[in-house]
Structures are given as structure tokens and as C-alpha cells.
Amino acid sequence: MIQLQYGDKLRFTCSFQHKGAAYTGAKLHAAIGNKGALGFDEILNNETTVTGIIYDATWQTYTVTIDVTITSGISSGAYDTMVKLMSIPGSDIYWYGTLDDIVVVGEAEFQSLSVSYAKA
Amino acid sequence: MIPSPPKKTPPTQERIFTGKGNYTEILAIYTPSSSQPGSYLTVSTDIKNLYAQGIYIAASAVYNGSQLTLLPDYAVVNPGVFQNFYGSFIMPNSSITLMVYSWYWTDQWVFDDQKQIIINISTGEAQFQKLSVSYAKV
Numbered sequence: 001m002i003q004l005q006y007g008d009k010l011r012f013t014c015s016f017q018h019k020g021a022a023y024t025g026a027k028l029h030a031a032i033g034n035k036g037a038l039g040f041d042e043i044l045n046n047e048t049t050v051t052g053i054i055y056d057a058t059w060q061t062y063t064v065t066i067d068v069t070i071t072s073g074i075s076s077g078a079y080d081t082m083v084k085l086m087s088i089p090g091s092d093i094y095w096y097g098t099l100d101d102i103v104v105v106g107e108a109e110f111q112s113l114s115v116s117y118a119k120a
Numbered sequence: 121m122i123p124s125p126p127k128k129t130p131p132t133q134e135r136i137f138t139g140k141g142n143y144t145e146i147l148a149i150y151t152p153s154s155s156q157p158g159s160y161l162t163v164s165t166d167i168k169n170l171y172a173q174g175i176y177i178a179a180s181a182v183y184n185g186s187q188l189t190l191l192p193d194y195a196v197v198n199p200g201v202f203q204n205f206y207g208s209f210i211m212p213n214s215s216i217t218l219m220v221y222s223w224y225w226t227d228q229w230v231f232d233d234q235k236q237i238i239i240n241i242s243t244g245e246a247q248f249q250k251l252s253v254s255y256a257k258v
Contacts, residue, residue: 003257008257008258010255010256010258011255011256012254012255013253013254013255013256014251015250015253016248016249016251017248017250018247019247020243020244020245020247021246022246023246026248053246057156057157057158057213059249067258081255083251084251085251088246089248093248093251094251095251095252
């Protein structure tokens with residue numbers, strides 16, 4: 001579990017394999033949100049275009065990082081993560097993180113003020 | 121016993137694209153126009169006897185500086201008839217120019233005709249797999 005506050009960044013380190021023709025335009029899209037039965041509800045996200053994919057006859061591994069900044073656009077709570085490799089030949093390739101592994105602490109919160117009094 | 125033809129590039133290069141030799145003509149070279157690196161390729165060629173009598177004909181080939189053996193080593197070919205010679209090789213990582221040479225026998229192997237064909241590299245569509253991710257606070 002990773003605790004994050006507003007202003008923090010969550011860095012996704014993404015690896016995938018490629019072979020065949022050189023390719024431009026592939027994108028990696030990372031998101032923090034809620035994974036549900038109907039899909040992944042994104043709240044914060046970022047994406048990057050992958051460059052430098054060259055021809056190779058055999059599978060080659062590429063590693064790319066994406067940072068998602070934690071902003072006030074997300075409330076305090078536990079969240080899920082998702083990354084997809086998109087704009088590639090064929091279907092997008094998805095990756096999902098462990099559920100509720102991201103906990104956003106958010107702004108300072110106060111509660112349960114209690115008071116007692118007595119003659120002094 | 122007739123020896124095998126010389127397995128090297130003939131010394132004369134000016135016959136490129138002259139059409140036919142004095143006694144033989146390379147009618148055709150059969151290869152794919154493109155291939156992926158590492159693919160096993162078969163090449164064959166039809167060589168015709170232009171002479172009025174039967175002669176011994178042989179063939180050899182070179183691509184990117186590599187010698188390619190064509191079989192049979194040689195053949196007796198009747199006048200007006202062609203003989204097929206064939207060989208195989210592994211496609212390298214770049215496009216190649218394949219040179220094919222024909223030879224006829226008198227008291228030695230004499231280089232006679234020459235043709236070339238280009239085989240382009242085919243890289244295939246880009247493929248992706250195995251997305252894996254780790255994350256950390258920075």
C-alpha cells in the first residue's frame with residue numbers, strides 16, 4: 001500500500017515487449033481510480049508517447065515511466081491503478097494493479113471535538 | 121569427370137544485363153520478392169542451352185559477398201532446352217542483391233551469362249506483448 005498526499009507523484013515504471021517493424025505513435029496511459037464491474041473509472045491520469053521503437057526480428061523489452069500527480073481532483077480514500085498500452089496494431093494491452101493499493105490522504109481533516117468544563 | 125564450376129564471382133562484370141551469353145541464357149530466377157530476416161529461402165534458376173549441340177552447363181550464385189551453391193553441380197543440356205538449378209540460404213538482416221551466373225564446359229568452365237535479382241527485407245507488422253508495471257511514490 002502506498003500513501004499519497006496532494007502534490008505527491010506516483011511514478012509508473014512500465015515495461016513491454018516489441019518485435020517486427022519500427023513503430024511510432026504507441027502510447028502508455030496510466031490512471032488512478034476505481035476498478036469496477038463496468039470497467040475502470042479514471043480520476044487522475046497521464047499518458048506519454050513511446051518513442052524509439054526500432055525494427056527487431058526478436059522480442060525486445062522497452063521501459064517507460066509515467067508520473068501521475070496527486071491533485072485535489074481526487075478525494076481521500078483507497079484507489080486502484082491501471083495502465084494501458086494503446087495506439088498499437090491490434091488491441092490495447094491492459095495492466096491492473098492490486099485493488100485499493102493506493103491511499104490518498106488528502107488535505108488535513110479534523111473531527112470529534114469534545115469539551116469538558118469545570119470551575120477553575 | 122568434369123569438375124564443378126568455379127564457386128566464385130567471375131572476373132568479368134561488364135556482362136551485367138546484356139541479356140544472354142554466347143552459349144547459355146539465364147531465363148529466369150525464382151525467389152520471393154521479399155522475406156523476413158532469418159527465413160529459409162529457396163532460389164532456383166532456369167538456364168537455356170543456346171548452342172546447336174548438347175553442352176555441359178553449370179550455375180553459381182552470390183549474394184552480399186556470400187557464395188550460394190546451386191544444384192546440380194552441372195548437367196548435360198540438349199540444344200534449345202533449359203535446365204533448372206536450385207539452392208537455399210537464410211535471409212540476412214538486410215535486403216540483398218542475388219547474382220546468378222551460368223557456365224559452360226569446353227576444356228574448362230567458361231563464364232557465360234549473368235543476371236541479378238533483388239530480395240527486399242520484410243520486417244512484418246509491429247507486435248507488442250507482456251505489459252508489466254510497478255509504481256512508487258516520487
